[in-house]
Amino acid sequence: MNKHVVLLPGDGIGKEVMESARLVLEAVAERNGHHFTFEEKLIGGAAIDEMGDPLPRETVEAAEKADAVLLGAVGGPSWDHLPGSGRPEQGLLGIRKQLGLFANLRPVKGFRQLLHASPLKKEVVEGSDLLIVRELTGGLYFGEPQERSEDGEGVVDTLSYSRKEIERIVEQGFESARKRRKQLTSVDKANVLESSRMWREIVEEKRADYPDVKVDHMLVDAAAMKLVTDPTYFDVVVTENMFGDILSDEASVLTGSLGLLPSASLREDGTGLYEPVHGSAPDIAGEDKANPLAMILSAAMMLKHSFHMEKEAEHVEKAVQEVLDAGYHTADLSVVNGTELGCTDLTRKVIEQITSEDTTV
Numbered sequence: 001m002n003k004h005v006v007l008l009p010g011d012g013i014g015k016e017v018m019e020s021a022r023l024v025l026e027a028v029a030e031r032n033g034h035h036f037t038f039e040e041k042l043i044g045g046a047a048i049d050e051m052g053d054p055l056p057r058e059t060v061e062a063a064e065k066a067d068a069v070l071l072g073a074v075g076g077p078s079w080d081h082l083p084g085s086g087r088p089e090q091g092l093l094g095i096r097k098q099l100g101l102f103a104n105l106r107p108v109k110g111f112r113q114l115l116h117a118s119p120l121k122k123e124v125v126e127g128s129d130l131l132i133v134r135e136l137t138g139g140l141y142f143g144e145p146q147e148r149s150e151d152g153e154g155v156v157d158t159l160s161y162s163r164k165e166i167e168r169i170v171e172q173g174f175e176s177a178r179k180r181r182k183q184l185t186s187v188d189k190a191n192v193l194e195s196s197r198m199w200r201e202i203v204e205e206k207r208a209d210y211p212d213v214k215v216d217h218m219l220v221d222a223a224a225m226k227l228v229t230d231p232t233y234f235d236v237v238v239t240e241n242m243f244g245d246i247l248s249d250e251a252s253v254l255t256g257s258l259g260l261l262p263s264a265s266l267r268e269d270g271t272g273l274y275e276p277v278h279g280s281a282p283d284i285a286g287e288d289k290a291n292p293l294a295m296i297l298s299a300a301m302m303l304k305h306s307f308h309m310e311k312e313a314e315h316v317e318k319a320v321q322e323v324l325d326a327g328y329h330t331a332d333l334s335v336v337n338g339t340e341l342g343c344t345d346l347t348r349k350v351i352e353q354i355t356s357e358d359t360t361v
């Protein structure tokens, strides 16, 4: 198959892990007789530095035409002084909005060989396997107004949703649950927020269409606690943009590192952009220390969701698992008796697994 992929490395470790994903995809193409073409575009701080805009028009246009998009990460201290609308993060928010990427799927599944890498007790973490379905183009991130008052003495952010925006993400939550263990937890703050009360009503309306899915509602503060005390309770969690952002970094603790969590950001027609959950990690950027697995696993999600290459996606996941089984890991993971490698060398190990003849899928 021929596929055209737009790469948006962005900033900091985004650049390093994107190189890993590209090399892995080349190995997948080579082994399976596919032909992937890659086109790199600027986003975030890199785009501000070169073009004065965190989201140049040509980046959006290339992304629109691509079969799929991979994004590394944006942001960093050199751009933190910029006003809100000129920050690197606006590039990421802008592309999500402009491409209509309303559904962000964030799977959280621990690798069995990393059970001890979590600071949580092994018996708490064992068996956890959940999916956070995060609304991505509405809520607090996008509501208007979002501004300081003229006298500088007040400030407002707005949490707004249309019925349609809530309906489509709730439907996505039900559909995802249907493909998994059929248990949907809707997370909100309905004891305080009107937007959450409408969210809850819509979940109640939709459940009639999905009689096979078991549904419950949980307040976000309680959900944050349950995620680390009883994570196996959860199958699919569907939630508002900012709640999903916060809960997914928290959930990464179950796996041992934020550097392991991939995600898919999907449009209504199912096409998508694939991005790790983590950021540009300025504290380790440029040191070849980044864990490339979140980005590599995001590329695997692209193979599955956008290209319907199930076998190839599983092959990448299996290669990652075998590398971890052999004890190889980056510095973010504390593994007893493991072998610590840099980003480049760990990527090389994954590629060796993919190209080795005896890898069975």
Ligand code: NAD
Pocket (backbone or CB within 6 Å): 013, 072, 073, 074, 075, 076, 077, 089, 092, 258, 259, 260, 275, 276, 277, 278, 279, 280, 281, 282, 283, 284, 289, 290, 291, 292, 294, 330, 332
């Ligand atoms: P971060 O996710 O970049 O880093 C948090 C911590 O996790 C750091 O200690 C970092 O070293 C570590 N970490 C993250 N990914 C890692 C990986 N792959 N391998 C090893 N360690 C990893 O979050 P932050 O420090 O709060 O934010 C830094 C910048 O990134 C900010 O500008 C923020 O806006 C941006 N950010 C961007 C995205 C994105 O582009 N999707 C996501 C989150 C944060």
Ligand code: IPM
Pocket (backbone or CB within 6 Å): 075, 089, 092, 093, 245, 277, 279
């Ligand atoms: C993420 C990030 C982004 C978000 C930031 C960088 C805008 O934290 O992808 O999780 O909050 O959505």
Ligand code: MN
Pocket (backbone or CB within 6 Å): 245, 246, 249, 277
């Ligand atoms: Mn985040």
